[in-house]
Amino acid sequence: MxxxxxxxxxxxxxxxxxxxxxxxxxxxxxxxxxxxYLYAVAREPLPCPAGVGDTPVRTVxxxxxxxxxxxxxxxxxxxxxxxxxxxxxxxxAETARAHHRVVxxxxxxxxxxxxxxxxxxxxxxxxxxxxxxxxxxxxxxLTQVTGRREWGVKAYTTPPEPSAATSPGTRDTRSTQACAGxxxxxxxxxxxxxxxxxxxxxxxxxxxxxxxxxxxxADHIHRALSALAAAGRRHRAQDPRLSGRDDIMLxxxxxxxxxxxxxEFTALAEKLGGDGVEIRVTGPWAPYSFTVxxxx
Amino acid sequence: xxxxPPPRWRLSTDPDxxxxxxxxxxxxxxxxxxxxxxxxxxxxxxxxxxxxxxIEVLGVTLxxxxxxxxxxxxxxxxxxxxxxxxxxxLGTLLPTx
Numbered sequence: 001m002x003x004x005x006x007x008x009x010x011x012x013x014x015x016x017x018x019x020x021x022x023x024x025x026x027x028x029x030x031x032x033x034x035x036x037y038l039y040a041v042a043r044e045p046l047p048c049p050a051g052v053g054d055t056p057v058r059t060v061x062x063x064x065x066x067x068x069x070x071x072x073x074x075x076x077x078x079x080x081x082x083x084x085x086x087x088x089x090x091x092x093a094e095t096a097r098a099h100h101r102v103v104x105x106x107x108x109x110x111x112x113x114x115x116x117x118x119x120x121x122x123x124x125x126x127x128x129x130x131x132x133x134x135x136x137x138x139x140x141x142l143t144q145v146t147g148r149r150e151w152g153v154k155a156y157t158t159p160p161e162p163s164a165a166t167s168p169g170t171r172d173t174r175s176t177q178a179c180a181g182x183x184x185x186x187x188x189x190x191x192x193x194x195x196x197x198x199x200x201x202x203x204x205x206x207x208x209x210x211x212x213x214x215x216x217x218a219d220h221i222h223r224a225l226s227a228l229a230a231a232g233r234r235h236r237a238q239d240p241r242l243s244g245r246d247d248i249m250l251x252x253x254x255x256x257x258x259x260x261x262x263x264e265f266t267a268l269a270e271k272l273g274g275d276g277v278e279i280r281v282t283g284p285w286a287p288y289s290f291t292v293x294x295x296x
Numbered sequence: 297x298x299x300x301p302p303p304r305w306r307l308s309t310d311p312d313x314x315x316x317x318x319x320x321x322x323x324x325x326x327x328x329x330x331x332x333x334x335x336x337x338x339x340x341x342x343x344x345x346x347x348x349x350x351i352e353v354l355g356v357t358l359x360x361x362x363x364x365x366x367x368x369x370x371x372x373x374x375x376x377x378x379x380x381x382x383x384x385x386l387g388t389l390l391p392t393x
Contacts, residue, residue: 196359197358
């Protein structure tokens, strides 16, 4: 990493991106100290929108592969400053939007392998070297996603009634409910502690059962969709706080689907919903979930 | 010159909030232990190796502990949902529902 960083450290929340990049530099050799940001790998060079920091995107060609890259300042994207930058959610959102804009444009036009967000190399030569070294892997990935698009399928279920929950501070613990436990039997009158434990047992069992059912349902949906898709992958279910919904996410799946089977796939996804489970289909997306390679 | 707001995801060690956050952390750990003990009691009750008298004493104790937790939450203006830790890929420390 070069030591002679010429620009100021990133001001948090500052939307500007260091010194403006002169027009004549973008297609020539990059300014010393700039780094090369990699968006995606494809087989052909195509025009595409501006990248991170509104700088033009150029291409690096090697071994029959085309890498889409742009220059980024080392003061934001160097190893050390990047760690700070990544903690700034506004900066991250801005970068992710630019990344997606480029990847999406290329993916619409040609078969594309998107690269993980914020993949940065020292210069174009290093990217060219990467293309050559991992040519087989990239080619395999591109073959796998040719003629296919990624679809996201999320399944939600509504959380059980709060009365069944055993959260702390549940305020009705004293009300002597008519023995919620199954095998509680009679003779608990005047034994509030025993009644309490029986209620707890019933509630824990109910919750365990609900959890098992939810897991089975999610497995079933995922298996059915994967059978129709060329590939399927499950991501970690998102925290309800992210989406602002109270519903529990059962399934957060990504599926690589032949373009000719799109209608069949979405119809199947709809059919798997109902009965307390809501299905949300998104897409088509660039095949993010099926092309990310570790840039080893 | 205006001081820019700190980036999100940074902890701010404001003395006003730090006390409340520390309380929250302590209460979360107490609640974890309470729930573990409660589950253990239910398990032993199911196995039938507790006398009726023991079950009653344990039940009353756990019930009072739960009430005490509720009172503490009220005093520090916390809701039960806030007594939890996100452990990333492991999920949350306490069951969420």
